[in-house]
Amino acid sequence: MRIRIGTRKSKLALWQANYIADQLKKHFPDLEVELVKIVTKGDKILDVPLAKVGGKGLFVKEIEEAMLRNEIDIAVHSLKDVPTYFPEGLGLVAITEREDPRDAFLSVKYNSIEDMPEGAVLGTSSLRRKAQIMMKRKDIRIEDLRGNVDTRIRKLEEGQYDGIILAYAGLKRLGLEGKVRQILQPDYMIPAVAQGFLGIEARLDDEKTREIVSVLNHRESEIRAKAERAFLKTLEGGCQVPLAGYSEIVNGKLKITGFVSDLTGDRVFRDSMEGSLEDAESLGVKLAEKLLSDGAKEVLEEIYSGSE
Numbered sequence: 001m002r003i004r005i006g007t008r009k010s011k012l013a014l015w016q017a018n019y020i021a022d023q024l025k026k027h028f029p030d031l032e033v034e035l036v037k038i039v040t041k042g043d044k045i046l047d048v049p050l051a052k053v054g055g056k057g058l059f060v061k062e063i064e065e066a067m068l069r070n071e072i073d074i075a076v077h078s079l080k081d082v083p084t085y086f087p088e089g090l091g092l093v094a095i096t097e098r099e100d101p102r103d104a105f106l107s108v109k110y111n112s113i114e115d116m117p118e119g120a121v122l123g124t125s126s127l128r129r130k131a132q133i134m135m136k137r138k139d140i141r142i143e144d145l146r147g148n149v150d151t152r153i154r155k156l157e158e159g160q161y162d163g164i165i166l167a168y169a170g171l172k173r174l175g176l177e178g179k180v181r182q183i184l185q186p187d188y189m190i191p192a193v194a195q196g197f198l199g200i201e202a203r204l205d206d207e208k209t210r211e212i213v214s215v216l217n218h219r220e221s222e223i224r225a226k227a228e229r230a231f232l233k234t235l236e237g238g239c240q241v242p243l244a245g246y247s248e249i250v251n252g253k254l255k256i257t258g259f260v261s262d263l264t265g266d267r268v269f270r271d272s273m274e275g276s277l278e279d280a281e282s283l284g285v286k287l288a289e290k291l292l293s294d295g296a297k298e299v300l301e302e303i304y305s306g307s308e
């Protein structure tokens, strides 16, 4: 039996694909695993903020098309980049154990975001990170920052920014956690929906592959991912909106916190709900509906119609 893994060719994507290949070989020593590198639209358009070029699906589409053409069997994704809708016949078949979901602050000069002086330049293209910083520090200048993790760190170290924010998970995977000056706690910077999980996508009728890959599924991570993605789906939010969702399992209960705001972090809708693990998805939906009825609906409509 052979499994072909489709992957983008950034360092992080390759690390993730190799990690999954190694895990599969550990469980099934006779399995042949092959990596197939695919260049996506998201890898080609590097100079425009993702929110403007149509969002995260850009990193996934070409890989899904290769899967539908039977050129690869599975795709390994950072789950936070995976849209909530799949092409007919494809879907998630495993969620791996969550890596640290928090965001991290990197800087050459400053130990923390609070230490940054008025007028300092913070790099991030994430509307979620931007809005949550603006809630506390309207005096910091936030500028777009794209590219893969190495490129972003190079731009910081060349002096284009006084600080940048990246996902701690990606830094840890690449062995770059030594660059981190401050880890942002989830109550200060609510993480992105599904930050830190890897999601494995496959053809849903490919029983053999599904059976093999299912050994990598981590039950608690799957529950948390489901709650967060149900929240995201109900808000119909991509990365065009400042939106965050983060769940935890505490004392056998699922707790989910959601966040939606306008682009400047002035009108903020944030709430938490708790429920049983079995109700993960309905809890995510309920939380999204609560935020919408609290006023997030108007904010989202304004952003989508371009009046923001």
Ligand SMILES: NCc1[nH]cc(CCC(=O)O)c1CC(=O)O
Pocket: 078, 079, 080, 081, 165, 166, 167, 168, 169, 170, 194, 195, 196, 197
């Ligand atoms: N937006 C790009 C992206 N997609 C996934 C990760 C790594 C973290 C993860 O796997 O959730 C990153 C980098 C970042 O946000 O700093």
